[in-house]
Amino acid sequence: MTGTSLTRRRFVGLGLASAAAVGTVTSCSKGPSSSGGQTTITFSYLWTGQEAKALESVIARFNASQRDIVVKGVSNPDSQAQLAAMTGSKGAFDISDNFGTATGDWASKGIIRSLEEYIQRDKYDISDFVPSALDACRYQKQVYQLPIAVNNYALFYNKTLFAKAGISTPPKTTGEWASAIAELTRTDSKGLTQLGLAGASGAAIDYRLLGVVFGGKWYAGGSPTPTDPGNIAGADFYVNNVIKKYGVKQINRFASGFGDYQSPQNPFYQGKLAMVIDGEWQPAFIQEFAPDLDWGVTPVPHPDDRPDLAGTTMVAPGTLFIPSNSKHPDEAWEFMKYLVSADAMRTFTKALSNLPSRTSLLKDKAYGEIKNFDLFLDLLASKNAVSMPSEPTLAQYTADLATADDQITRLAKTPAQAYAQVAAAAKSYA
């Protein structure tokens, strides 16, 4: 027993000594991150490579713009490390980024700070943020994150393959879409050689978006609603027009030959897929990996009898947040305001070829250089642009939906059966 208590005392003593040592060292050099009125804050971000470079230039401009705060940017793409850093009482960073999908989960656990007090104190105007993007940043009516770079989705099509099949205009309704899929699918003695529509990484497609396109909702009043008729109709559309028609085995075999998504071997660039649902970053990707591809993009078609659903898309915002254990939340808030200001947002989102989250930027000429980007900007302003509600149950729900999606794609269950199973499981979500 004496041994342990001695060890513990020595351990504590050591800790105190080292803390004192660190204190001395830092106060000698720069001060414990604030001296002479200057506060150093750490901005840890998940972006890397070119995107990180663009962000660093924005950070440099902020640092040059004022004398009170020095922002130190750290690129760390490991989301597990990000989460781990937020567990202790002393935070490793003061501001960071994630996605709208994290809001509910993190806010409910007290991982991130509500921004409400700052917004009210500064009378900060949030009305310019795109509603669907800001929706994903709220939990129980409080704003916990601010959106910066936004993703949304549309239907890309290969103009050369359309011309070969004698189709002059891209589909506007799901009826036209179904016949286009049929006309654009080719087989030879060995199997499929070209598919009208599939996912860029395999047979599975974005069932969340298809559900919404057919008027479905994945949450209502904070509770999962997987069996909403629209959700089932969306999955049924794909199952009936692609999977059942061309065979799950054949499609899987064909899809196993798809190259890397982010490479010239992407099946859409290769003409293996005539149409694909993809995001607003794709124009820049095509420019980089397949500059000779003749392509167009159009909103995902709406059901024939629902013209009111034209221009439906799902919005997924990249977001900024202040962790609860930030040592300098006030300064982090000042920097956050700068990052989402029109100028900084324009610079950053343009470099990423992502959408800005400010309505006032949706008509900005700066984005005109990116081919067909206007369609995504318009879709973001559409009344049918929706985001996945950010509920605390979302991670669990997403995992269960992924299991259901997989069963649907493999025809192991019908969409109605698979989503009914999710509905049953969702009853036990805490």
Next chain:
Amino acid sequence: MVFMAGPIAVSLYYSFTEFNLFQSPRWVGLQNYTDLVGDPKFWRSVVNTAYLAIIGVPLGLALALLTALALNFPVRGQPLYRAIVYLPAIVPVVTATYLWRWVFNAQYGYLNELLARVGLPQPNWLADPLWTRPSVIIITLWGIGGTAVIYLAALQQVPQQLIEAAAVDGANTWQRFWHVVWPTLTPVTLFQLIMGVIAALQIFAPTYLLTQTRSNGASGGPGDTLLTYAMYLFHNAFVFLRMGKAAAMAWILFLVIGGLTVLILLTSRRWVHYGSE
């Protein structure tokens, strides 16, 4: 002791709480354990892991033994063959798994190319729920070099005069193996069996890498066939942040491994022969 026993004891406490890393743990008694009993994904992970262990471990041992026997033949270039067999065992599991992903590719993979040449059906290895688990077993079999080398060392301990004596007494090759060589290999087999079972019950890296999604998601592969016990534990801990449930899973696994080890040791009295007996 502090770094090992401390966390182990604390994890037992956590297994009786609801704990998400960010808020104080809340005592829930046995609820994590009873929740697991009623959780279909838990049972699926148990079935998947049992599949990999029951088929993979004996198959691995048998193949390693055969390989060791082959490598024990005095032929030219023997050291080279031994090195080649051992080589995959030193390839990092991440590299090996990514490599195998291409070998298993249904359209362009070497394996299906080979099967097509000999006129056999070519399964869609990694997309068909029927074939995903056999694929993982094949990946693990590729790394049996380590086991084979241990067998090889044991084979060289077999007293040569016993084999010669048996040959003089008219024993054929099979009889010499079964009555002379195999009994001397049983202690090593016992050790390898226990280590193999423990490794199989904790299998994580290959299945995780084969199902990894771009974000921090919780995918279990086609039909959740690749959702192993350790993976579901990881999902609970780091995707859903349910540390209590994850700790409960860890304790169940610990008890099962302990139980199985005792069971194997008990049966070993019937089939393991030590030199002194």
